Amino acid sequence: MTAPGFEDLLRGLAPQVLGTLVRRYGQFEECEDAVQEAVLAAAVQWPAEGVPNNPRSWLVTVATRRLIDRMRSDRARREREWAAAAEVVPGDVPDTDDTLVLLFLCCHPTLTAASQTALTLRAVGGLTTAEIARAFLVPEATMAARISRAKQRVRAAGSSFGLPDGADREERLRVVLHVLYLIFNEGYTASSGSELHRADLAQEAIRLARAVHARLPEDTEATGLLALMLLTNARREARTTAAGDLVPLDEQDRGKWDRRLIDEGTELVKAALAGPALGPYQLQAAIAATHADAVTAGETDWPQVHALYLILERIAPNPVVTLNRAIALAETEGPAAGLALLSTLDGDERMAGHHRLLSVRAHLLERAGDRAGAYEHYRRAAKSTGSIAERRHLESRAARVRPCGPGPSGPEPSGYGTGR
Known part of the structure; x- marks a missing residue:
């Protein structure tokens, strides 16, 4: 199993194991800490030793062990609990x-x-x-x-x-x-x-x-x-x-x-x-x-x-709903109508500098023939997103409409920013 495969398995099992521990012991915060420790142990051990026959039971056992460690201060009793937890069989874990x-x-x-x-x-x-x-x-x-x-x-x-x-x-x-x-x-x-x-x-x-x-x-x-x-x-x-x-x-x-x-x-x-x-x-x-x-x-x-x-x-x-409506409006009434609706979001602090608003405005400016304005907004949008894939896409759009660039801008995108 590849590393992503282990990650997928652990991501799916972690909430199930947490639910089991909270049902048994309460103490949500302590149980979550114990589950995180068990997941970390699995991420280290499973790639080297193989996935257990019952990975969920393994995680419950190890998380319980960690939780008991937190609850018991006496070293001798803690060691006995470790030994007892290690002997828990998968059938003891409710399905x-x-x-x-x-x-x-x-x-x-x-x-x-x-x-x-x-x-x-x-x-x-x-x-x-x-x-x-x-x-x-x-x-x-x-x-x-x-x-x-x-x-x-x-x-x-x-x-x-x-x-x-x-x-x-x-x-x-x-x-x-x-x-x-x-x-x-x-x-x-x-x-x-x-x-x-x-x-x-x-x-x-x-x-x-x-x-x-x-x-x-x-x-x-x-x-x-x-x-x-x-x-x-x-x-x-x-x-x-x-x-x-x-x-x-x-x-x-x-x-x-x-x-x-x-x-x-x-x-x-x-x-x-x-x-x-x-x-x-x-x-x-x-x-x-x-x-x-x-x-x-x-x-x-x-x-x-x-x-x-x-x-x-x-x-x-919601400002995102208005933004998406502006795209649809531009498709039915033209880019000027979409840009007019977008302007109503300029005073919304939630959208200030947001790459979605910048990219949609760039798209509509491009459709309206304002290459300089589109270039500026595509560039700003690219700098504002944390997604590398989106950044590359926005940078390519900016390069396409660069005012000093050669030739026509190419085919116009339709509905950019909505339902992608």
Whole structure:
């Protein structure tokens, strides 16, 4: 098994092992520390000694051993516990995946929404503190302190380890869905690094979304989120060249799109939209389905895409939604209309200097014939992203429209920045 293979296995097992320990012993913070130590031990030992027959049981045993070490101060008793833990047989570990329960525990009502999201991304999603900090646009030290306080509050609250009921479940479910959305986005378009995708995170988000949908099939937003993930992930193989360069939506080989995921996602969209009310994930899934319906980029139903974004903007105002609506508006009414809408985001501190706003404005300026303006914004966008793949793509766009460059700028991208 390759190093990435070990990483994928450990990422999937870690939340299950953490759920087992928290169910047995409580003490969320101490259990998470013990699991992290067990994962580290596995990362060192398994490549040299081979993966155990029951890797989950191995991790539970080692994590329990570490936890007992923390709980017992007497050296003699500690050594006896080490020996006893080493003799635990795999059958002693319940064959139960508590990941979903752990998701709801991380979304405890005593925590703020930001802390709920950060803790879940750390404990269940497997993101590093640095990755979570980038998602929240805060310093890593700030995020580390936030996660630590969240774990302490969960422990102090003494929450039972089980799925909540009624209104409490509904409240926590909204946060759970948002967390899974963030995990998927980080996996589909990594915020930093040399690779555009982090397939392990995207697949984990889909796995957890399936678990939530299976437990709560009547929840149309949970259905919509799963549909959105499947329809978006269906395009993954077409998003990069063999060299790892980004391919925009309008230039992708749609024959590489995964029709099985598209068909499944489309059916889920139909089920989600049949509900009594519309939510953000249902609408985003409907937009993804509209893109999937188009055999070629030129056949995209942009008026429908714009109408869906307009509804989404009304029920869930967000600068990123407005940004994407500007792209759709430019496709239906021209780049000037899109640029006018983008200008309404210039005073939004959340978007100040954000590479998405800069890159979309560059694209629309290019379509409007302003090569100098497009060049400047492509360059600024390239400097603002932490993703090497996106940076290379933006730099290539800048080179294409460089005012002093030779010849015409080449074919215009369509829908740059939306649904990629």
